[in-house]
Amino acid sequence: MLVSLLVLPGAKKLNYNILLFSNVALSLTLALLAILIHDTNLMKYIFVPGGIVYSLYTLSMNSLLLEVSGTTNRALYTGFAGAGNILPALFPLLGGSIIETFGFRIFFIIFMIIILSATFFILKIDCKR
Secondary structure (H helix, E strand, O other): OHHHHHHHHHHHHOOHHHHHHHHHHHHHHHHHHHHHOOOHHHHHHHHHHHHHHHHHHHHHHHHHHHHHOOOOOHHHHHHHHHHHHHHHHHHHHHHHHHHHHHOHHHHHHHHHHHHHHHHHHHHHOOOOO
């Protein structure tokens, strides 16, 4: 809810590429912090900004899909958005097995590589706003 309230004032002038790049930067920062924090008691403070990043991701992706879709393809794009919601369910399962096998550092490094690869696709988005 906090993210929605922060984004709402600039919603009319919103540039989705900036919003998506901001999300990538915040995600990379959180992952880097998680790698650098050695005290496990401090790890709990990463979860609140992580929730903010996830909310920003959800908000930006759903808004972007509605923006780039025409009125004829809107149902199809909404279906793609719904099908993409399986990733948040699978990621913790895969992440848990990676953490158990290789440890937290490798998990966050893989996470950072995946997030960094998103910049390629963000650059390919051709959105008028």
